[in-house]
Amino acid sequence: MVVKERVRPGGRSARIQASVHAAVDALLEQMDRAELTIPVIAERAGVTPSTIYRRWGNLGELLSDVAVKRLRPAAEPADTGTAKSDLLAWAEQYAEEMSSEVGRAMIRDVMASPTENNAERCCGYTYEQLQAISDRAEARGEAGLDVEAVLDLVVAPIMYRILFLAPPDVAHCRALVERALPGQGQKRGG
Amino acid sequence: MVVKERVRPGGRSARIQASVHAAVDALLEQMDRAELTIPVIAERAGVTPSTIYRRWGNLGELLSDVAVKRLRPAAEPADTGTAKSDLLAWAEQYAEEMSSEVGRAMIRDVMASPTENNAERCCGYTYEQLQAISDRAEARGEAGLDVEAVLDLVVAPIMYRILFLAPPDVAHCRALVERALPGQGQKRGG
DNA sequence: GGGATTAATGCAAATTTTTTGCGTTAGTGG
DNA sequence: CCACTAACGCAAAAAATTTGCATTAATCCC
Incomplete structure (x- = not known):
């Protein structure tokens, strides 16, 4: 379940992770999260559901990963003088x-x-x-x-x-x- | 999904709700929450799974209900003088x-x-x-x-x-x- | 570079969970 | 007591999850 610091983080794994994350981001804008399922995400990402199940375990873990990524601030805090x-x-x-x-x-x-x-x-x-x-x-x-x-x-x-x-x-x-x-x-x- | 203030809160509904809540409480002490599923709860409570699905929707809602009930304080805050x-x-x-x-x-x-x-x-x-x-x-x-x-x-x-x-x-x-x-x-x- | 090793994936079958239609039960109101 | 209907039980259908095995492709070692 540990996604970061994987044993083999090379090309393919990273590519699939990015694809799945992107699929979640895109789907969250189209549909309600209540109807967001792993099979749906898998199809959108061009990946087999079992791959997602094995890497993230369940939908909650995946959404957690996506959320923490989106919560990372993009820029420094604004400089307003004091x-x-x-x-x-x-x-x-x-x-x-x-x-x-x-x-x-x-x-x-x-x-x-x-x-x-x-x-x-x-x-x-x-x-x-x-x-x-x-x-x-x-x-x-x-x-x-x-x-x-x-x-x-x-x-x-x-x-x-x-x-x-x-x-x-x-x-x-x-x-x-x-x-x-x-x-x-x-x-x-x- | 609204469990409180139901349309027909009489005997049976209340009995089933209590039974399901009790089942969740009991099962949470025996097993890890990761292996706690609605079919398991239903069997323990002597109820059909579909009943739980129709009343609570999913496991999260049910656990949320049980948790808020358990979080209700049992007694007044202790009186220590000031x-x-x-x-x-x-x-x-x-x-x-x-x-x-x-x-x-x-x-x-x-x-x-x-x-x-x-x-x-x-x-x-x-x-x-x-x-x-x-x-x-x-x-x-x-x-x-x-x-x-x-x-x-x-x-x-x-x-x-x-x-x-x-x-x-x-x-x-x-x-x-x-x-x-x-x-x-x-x-x-x- | 090239081959051995093995983590990670794809696929499909098996299992489990979730949904749904319908008959039955039991509160609710007259 | 009877009519009404919300909520339940049951079972079939649909969907999601797990799992075994073959395949792919990083990583390591030479």
Whole structure:
């Protein structure tokens, strides 16, 4: 079931993995995920179902893999001038992306697999993004971020509310950031 | 798929639902959840598989229902004297229960169903527990809790770390509570 | 490079799960 | 007590999953 660091990751395996992932991506835009099955994916990918069963085990593991791949951030966090405004911009975008139906579905998929550590990888991406904001702040001469604290104070509440309560609005994101970085970098470092 | 508030909730339906739930509870202690299937549950419950398929749709929905039922707190939060120590005791127990393998599995199950709002219900239980601590505090003459703030500052970080990072230890729970209720009710209200 | 080795795939049969049509049972309302 | 109908049981059909074996193609070693 371990897809990464396979024993024989050469050409064919990688090609099939890419083909299957692409098939899932394409099919998720055409049909409801309730009617997405492994035979359907296999046909679209030009692969035998048994190949998918042997490599991923079941649909959940496959969707988990696809989701964690899609959750990887494409770019660095936007540079808005200060650590606080960077964090605010990042948090707002993060909340919006994760609140969407596809976002929630991806989170569910990532967490669905008990064996894989996809959830940890997903959090790792977040950690890297926050670290990037912190590093950039220090390069400017600002104070860096306590990334662990930001996880607790900003990221965790956003995720919790999306999953268990209701998607946080922009005002709430702002309040979370304000609590994490009280009175810091207000328009111009006071 | 809507199990609650059915059109005809009388004797038989309730009996079958209880039987199926009991079967799932019993089987989860005997076998790994990977080998738990609807036909197995049906046989144990003395019911036809098609009945389960028609009422719950699939295994995920059924497990979600069972999990949210098991996640309902059995008792009031312990009364330890002050709101802060109550909250700390509650948070430690919550973290420990949810960190366990069965706890994590239940959370996954609850979140797995896209249609049901089991996750919201689960959070509702937490809200009630926190509200009970708050009410008791006010009855004592203490200040009550800002439950929303506690959700953000204590519950959300615990859940986030369990799901995406690593289970929080007792010290971290204490730090979260300290951040939520700074310098309040320290052994004797200063 | 070239051949031996073997992980990974394709194929098809066997198994298991899921769906579906229809008769029966048992709550529900009059 | 009777009519009505939601929910169930049963069995056949359809679909998905597993599994054994032959084939393909990376990887390793020379």
